[in-house]
Amino acid sequence: MQRLERLSERALVVPIAAFLLLMPPLLTLFEGEGRFLGIPLLYLYLFGVWTLFIVVGRIAARRLLAGQQAAGRGTAVQPRER
Structure with a gap:
C-alpha cells in the first residue's frame, strides 16, 4: 500500500514540475x-x-x-446489468 501511495505522490510531481519549467x-x-x-x-x-x-x-x-492491479484494485470496467 505504501508503494502505491509513493507512486501517486510522484505522479503528482510531474504536472507541477512541468508547470514550473514552462513559466515565463x-x-x-x-529567448534571443x-x-x-x-x-x-x-x-x-x-x-x-x-x-x-x-x-x-x-x-x-x-x-x-501496475501497482493498482497488483494491489487487487484493477481498473477494468464491469458491464452494467440492464
Whole structure:
C-alpha cells in the first residue's frame, strides 16, 4: 500500500514540475538569437520539456496502473446489468 501511495505522490510531481519549467521566467532564458542546428533555442526548450514530460508521465502512469492491479484494485470496467 505504501508503494502505491509513493507512486501517486510522484505522479503528482510531474504536472507541477512541468508547470514550473514552462513559466515565463525560465522561458526568457531561452529567448534571443541563439540557435542550435538552425532551430531557435526557445523552440528546442519548449518541445524538449514537453516531450520529456510526456515520457515521464507515461512511465508514471504505467507504474501506477501496475501497482493498482497488483494491489487487487484493477481498473477494468464491469458491464452494467440492464
